[in-house]
Amino acid sequence: MEKVTIIIDGKKFEAKKEDNLLSFLLKNHFPIPHLCYHPDFEPEENCCLCLVEVNGKIKTSCSVKIKAGLEVKTNTEQVKELRKTNLLLIQQSKLRKQARKEFSFGGIINYDMKKCVDCRNCLKACDLIQHINAVEMKNYGCQEEILPTNNPCIYCGQCLTHCPVNAISTNEDEYKRIVSYLNDKNYIKIAQIAPSIRAAIGEEFGLKYGEIITDKIVEVLKKLGFNYVFDTSFAADITTIEEAKELIERLETGEKLPMFTSCCPGWVKYVQSYYPDLEPLLTSVLSPEIKMGNIIKHYFVKKKNLPIDKIKVISIMPCTAKKWEVRRKEFIIDGCYPVDDSLTTVETARLIKEKGIDFKNLRGLPFDNPLGKATGAGIIFGSTGGVMTAALRTAYYLITGKNPQQLDFEKEITSLKGLKIFKIKIIDKSLRIAVVDGLGNFKLIGNQLKNFDYIEVMACPGGCLAGGGQPKPVNDFIREKRKQALLLIDKNLKLRLAHENPEVKIVYKEFLKNDQLIKKYCHINH
Amino acid sequence: MDSSLEIIEKIKSSGLTGRGGAGYPTGLKWESMYNSSYSEIYIVVNGSEGEPATEKDGYILENYLTELVEGVRIAYKIFSHTKKIYFYLRKDYFQKYKKLIEKKTSGLPVVVFKEPGGYLCGENTTLINSIEGKRLEPRRKPPYCSQVGLWGLPTLVNNIETFYRVYQIVNNQYKKTRSYTLTGEITNPGVYDLSLDLSLKQLFEKTDNQLTENHFVQVGGGASGQYFSYDELESQSANLGTGAVIVYNCQKIDFFQLMKIKLDFLLKENCGKCTPCREGLFVLKQMIEKKQISDQMRLIFSALKKTSFCGLGEGAGVSFISLWNKKDKIWKK
Numbered sequence: 058m059e060k061v062t063i064i065i066d067g068k069k070f071e072a073k074k075e076d077n078l079l080s081f082l083l084k085n086h087f088p089i090p091h092l093c094y095h096p097d098f099e100p101e102e103n104c105c106l107c108l109v110e111v112n113g114k115i116k117t118s119c120s121v122k123i124k125a126g127l128e129v130k131t132n133t134e135q136v137k138e139l140r141k142t143n144l145l146l147i148q149q150s151k152l153r154k155q156a157r158k159e160f161s162f163g164g165i166i167n168y169d170m171k172k173c174v175d176c177r178n179c180l181k182a183c184d185l186i187q188h189i190n191a192v193e194m195k196n197y198g199c200q201e202e203i204l205p206t207n208n209p210c211i212y213c214g215q216c217l218t219h220c221p222v223n224a225i226s227t228n229e230d231e232y233k234r235i236v237s238y239l240n241d242k243n244y245i246k247i248a249q250i251a252p253s254i255r256a257a258i259g260e261e262f263g264l265k266y267g268e269i270i271t272d273k274i275v276e277v278l279k280k281l282g283f284n285y286v287f288d289t290s291f292a293a294d295i296t297t298i299e300e301a302k303e304l305i306e307r308l309e310t311g312e313k314l315p316m317f318t319s320c321c322p323g324w325v326k327y328v329q330s331y332y333p334d335l336e337p338l339l340t341s342v343l344s345p346e347i348k349m350g351n352i353i354k355h356y357f358v359k360k361k362n363l364p365i366d367k368i369k370v371i372s373i374m375p376c377t378a379k380k381w382e383v384r385r386k387e388f389i390i391d392g393c394y395p396v397d398d399s400l401t402t403v404e405t406a407r408l409i410k411e412k413g414i415d416f417k418n419l420r421g422l423p424f425d426n427p428l429g430k431a432t433g434a435g436i437i438f439g440s441t442g443g444v445m446t447a448a449l450r451t452a453y454y455l456i457t458g459k460n461p462q463q464l465d466f467e468k469e470i471t472s473l474k475g476l477k478i479f480k481i482k483i484i485d486k487s488l489r490i491a492v493v494d495g496l497g498n499f500k501l502i503g504n505q506l507k508n509f510d511y512i513e514v515m516a517c518p519g520g521c522l523a524g525g526g527q528p529k530p531v532n533d534f535i536r537e538k539r540k541q542a543l544l545l546i547d548k549n550l551k552l553r554l555a556h557e558n559p560e561v562k563i564v565y566k567e568f569l570k571n572d573q574l575i576k577k578y579c580h581i582n583h
Numbered sequence: 584m585d586s587s588l589e590i591i592e593k594i595k596s597s598g599l600t601g602r603g604g605a606g607y608p609t610g611l612k613w614e615s616m617y618n619s620s621y622s623e624i625y626i627v628v629n630g631s632e633g634e635p636a637t638e639k640d641g642y643i644l645e646n647y648l649t650e651l652v653e654g655v656r657i658a659y660k661i662f663s664h665t666k667k668i669y670f671y672l673r674k675d676y677f678q679k680y681k682k683l684i685e686k687k688t689s690g691l692p693v694v695v696f697k698e699p700g701g702y703l704c705g706e707n708t709t710l711i712n713s714i715e716g717k718r719l720e721p722r723r724k725p726p727y728c729s730q731v732g733l734w735g736l737p738t739l740v741n742n743i744e745t746f747y748r749v750y751q752i753v754n755n756q757y758k759k760t761r762s763y764t765l766t767g768e769i770t771n772p773g774v775y776d777l778s779l780d781l782s783l784k785q786l787f788e789k790t791d792n793q794l795t796e797n798h799f800v801q802v803g804g805g806a807s808g809q810y811f812s813y814d815e816l817e818s819q820s821a822n823l824g825t826g827a828v829i830v831y832n833c834q835k836i837d838f839f840q841l842m843k844i845k846l847d848f849l850l851k852e853n854c855g856k857c858t859p860c861r862e863g864l865f866v867l868k869q870m871i872e873k874k875q876i877s878d879q880m881r882l883i884f885s886a887l888k889k890t891s892f893c894g895l896g897e898g899a900g901v902s903f904i905s906l907w908n909k910k911d912k913i914w915k916k
């Protein structure tokens with residue numbers, strides 16, 4: 058794109074024409090206050106804090122597109138006075154908001170409207186990203202207020218990650234309840250961590266975007282009182298194998314196509330709420346998190362001779378919808394839930410901070426064994442396109458008896474484009490696939506499902522790596538960094554195919570011995 | 584009749600500017616739309632007339648409806664690819680003139696539309712949102728309505744008086760006048776068709792209204808109009824905003840009473856989108872109720888003027904600042 062020269066506070070800068078001025082100023086470390094601006098959306102100019110002088114005129118910098126000849130002043134007395142006036146007004150608005158009530162979606166996502174600053178990012182996330190509109194703006198002027206609609210919330214948490222002031226958060230009481238039994242020595246606490254945690258939680262402690270810190274997480278969870286720490290990616294490898302098997306089966310019978318992934322609970326809730334006819338098309342394979350719970354409770358615990366009534370399995374997830382998933386009654390086996398509770402990345406970071414642990418300087422520990430070893434296939438589940446890629450690797454093997462030479466299939470499969478469509482050749486078969494992230498994009502193919510064999514859907518843009526439970530802020534730059542981290546782990550691993558995981562093989566041999574057991578512990582009980 | 588280009592040229596050289604209050608040159612607006620390559624457009628005849636103390640559009644509907652419709656026909660002739668023409672009317676105007684307009688516009692693709700909201704609906708982009716059934720608040724500009732308006736198509740939005748003046752211009756009857764609405768503490772209130780080129784003093788003389796030193800005026804609209812003290816009447820042009828002129832008597836109303844009236848109106852009418860309007864007006868009202876005058880008051884006025892999202896906030900800011908600057912002169916101690 059064309060470069061132009063602009064002047065900021067007397068200094069010359071090269072900038073891309075048409076770029077957003079606020080975004081450019083922030084990238085160049087000008088400390089411009091802002092609340093409502095979010096790079097995922099067109100600017101709104103609601104908070105009126107990002108004021109600058111542009112060629113002598115006061116402007117909200119989020120509304121200015123860069124062009125040649127711009128002379129920007131970020132720090133004049135007038136600018137400072139106006140910013141301060143508007144900031145004070147926002148602060149004073151807390152007083153009139155005292156009478157407002159809180160509301161919650163499913164006891165999972167909490168809206169505290171006393172803290173709301175009327176930026177409307179939650180509305181935009183729910184509308185523009187997800188096309189759900191579970192919230193709406195009612196009334197006008199200082200009476201305006203965000204309230205729930207009758208459209209069911211799918212708990213994706215995109216409103217939460219786009220809220221600049223934590224007016225939207227996960228349920229505080231639930232957090233306290235979980236923390237209280239973490240400190241109880243009578244329980245044996247077992248953690249499982251989702252792949253994308255390792256590429257994001259460091260941000261909460263000032264580490265670089267995309268810095269991989271798997272070992273530190275294991276150690277910190279031990280310090281927090283967990284007796285065992287396992288990798289959800291291990292179960293993702295089993296999901297991959299089972300899902301590849303099911304795909305081949307469905308392709309052979311020609312029934313229940315296209316097959317949809319079901320590891321994203323936001324997507325599953327979306328299907329249940331808005332497209333119930335599609336539910337039979339979801340793969341029957343349980344999500345890695347739920348399956349991991351089953352393996353822990355029905356295999357590991359028995360193997361170790363641990364008292365099942367003292368076991369608490371807690372999943373550390375990048376996701377708010379996982380809190381809904383762990384409560385699904387359909388998953389109960391022999392009277393017990395696979396996973397007792399789920400903490401988000403942000404909640405886990407809070408726990409670490411509350412305990413005063415110096416996370417940055419931890420040396421790290423490996424996962425416990427067994428159930429601690431994952432292949433690259435299980436790791437990339439955290440990115441858009443990851444589940445698809447992992448399943449294709451194993452499907453290729455199951456169909457041809459050989460591993461694919463090109464493990465990534467399509468380079469663009471993990472791109473942040475929202476909707477990606479490919480034809481994948483496996484010998485003489487041409488598999489028609491789609492990868493969707495951000496539910497608004499699902500509507501783009503919703504009426505042409507016949508054209509596909511296999512579709513991956515993740516509710517959050519970018520997949521789990523930018524899920525509703527992940528650290529804030531999030532934008533495409535950060536999504537890309539986290540994604541690159543996961544892809545790098547995969548690339549550097551010797552084992553990148555789920556079916557080659559030696560520990561998975563042991564679990565099949567010792568636990569998932571026959572189809573009946575596989576059905577019981579790895580598939581949804583219809 | 585002249586060709587389209589000749590008509591547009593005629594409007595341009597007449598110097599006609601929009602009579603809704605913002606004053607954008609009508610000829611330029613029409614020309615830019617004429618030159619755009621869209622195959623379909625919309626026309627909106629804006630009869631929202633939400634600015635307090637302005638009644639001129641109602642006056643034209645009552646007395647010059649035929650001429651107004653002729654003005655709209657001229658636009659339709661130029662923009663023959665118009666999909667629909669919306670007569671966008673304030674609720675009382677809608678009730679009173681719907682049938683008559685439909686009768687007089689037979690043959691034109693006219694929809695007489697009842698304004699669903701209040702003051703803000705007169706603002707072009709809010710008006711567009713309201714016809715589309717969206718939340719009643721302004722959109723970001725650019726794009727302007729003439730580029731992206733109703734349902735994404737270029738939309739020609741002009742005030743009722745503007746169409747009426749177009750009729751006059753094309754028929755060589757335009758005498759560079761505008762409709763002034765005079766209200767308040769005067770003996771001869773009403774709508775007057777008078778020269779654009781009048782001082783306030785001349786306006787009151789021509790309408791046979793006598794003002795005294797106790798009087799002060801608000802010019803351009805009851806919400807966004809600026810205030811002038813008695814000794815400014817001679818030097819100040821009467822031609823501002825919507826052409827509304829409100830006369831007050833400083834012995835009958837004090838600063839706080841006046842501010843309360845204005846704030847009550849704006850608090851009811853603002854959309855809530857931007858901080859200075861949503862929060863600023865609320866805080867101002869609290870100060871006025873407590874009869875506090877503080878520096879924050881002045882700062883909020885300034886924030887309204889310079890940082891609001893749309894013309895409502897900016898206009899309110901301009902209006903309040905003028906009152907603030909003149910209050911000691913108006914209410915001499």
